[in-house]
Amino acid sequence: MKNKFNTLWSSYKSHFGQKDFLQSFILSLVMICVALIINFYAGTYATVHASNAVTDVVLNNIRAFDVDGLFVWGTFVFWAFLILVCLLYIRRAPFIFKTLSLFIIIRSVFISLTHIGPFPSQIFISPVDLISKFSFGGDLFFSGHTGIPFLLMLIFWDIKYLRITFLLSSVFFGTVVLLGHLHYSIDVLSAFFITYTIFHISEILFSKDLNMYKNETTMNVVS
């Protein structure tokens, strides 16, 4: 354990001693902040402008389940796990945050385009919950809860245990949002397809950050 900690400490010193990495890291933090602000306004706009609900092959054939606990706490646990992974795999952090920012911004555009109303039996998520600052009633297409874990799965594809963890998270959240009637089925299914493309766009736009960890020039705690 002490050894791992020493390696982690050396890794941080090494990375943050590099000007390029430091700049990229700070930029990625700025980008995620901007993306979350855009997401807030886009989500609010989408919810205000939500029009009619529509029928759905899944939602019309299953009742709404009381999954608000799983949804809210699950998201919280997921984000905590993600932050931990980013701290352990610090050299991937710039690429991860920039890719997430791109995902959030693209999703913000999508949620503002076509204003489908929430399904009538959508479960109630308290506006007091922190999640309500990031996820709104009318921001439906496409499901961020399905897409973000899938995106991280693609980023950590080379690390098997993380690949499987994130894939399962994606399936878990995809299921939860359908059971809670929080999303339509096209929101969930299309999330996989759209996220894959966003990942590829990221690989091009942020190739410098991608190379930072793919070329293994800097140290990392866990291989």
Add this chain to the structure above:
Amino acid sequence: MNEKLKILIKSYSTHFRQRDFLISFFASLAMITFALIINFYAGTYATLKASNSVTDLVLNNIRAFAVNGLFVEGTFYFFIFSIIICLLYIKRFPFIFKSVSLFIVVRAFFINLTHIAPFPSQIFISPLDMISKFSFAGDLFFSGHTGIPFLLALIFWDIKPLRFIFLGSSVFFATVVLLGHLHYSIDVFSAFFITYTLYHISKILFKKDLNLFENDIYIEVFDK
């Protein structure tokens, strides 16, 4: 011209003598037929089950334009052009048809998930038009007219003129379907993203057919 024709004939005789290619060719024809049958029933079902229309950032802010001609005839000309290209680039034929089949089948699945009704001011496409056998009022998400040309752009990415023609066609049809209120904006924008992923799935599923033209084993009329 004579020389090009000779190369074309030689290309055909070479390809169709190869057992693997012949099997793949006929399999691709069977697949597209099957896909179109699925598409017919899926589109009909989606139209029947369409529930409510919704508001849209683009459609609510532009009027519907009479783009019926562009939509119907544009599709016809695009289809003819695509067939000609497939016949000229015969070694790509199996991969193209199998990829398009995959696209159609996945789309057929999508159009039946969530039943959004057409936008109220959607222009009228006559049921007598041939296109009505392939494109229905209620089969909205995602736009095939935007996706298929984009798929072909990806398949022909290495041939610059075709890349631009197909990209241009994709943008053209995307614009036409929005102007005619035939599709919502998420149908059009998501088509690019979903198609890109479908293309990559195709590259895995139909690897053997992809190798047929990527490895330049066979003669082709037009070089890259």
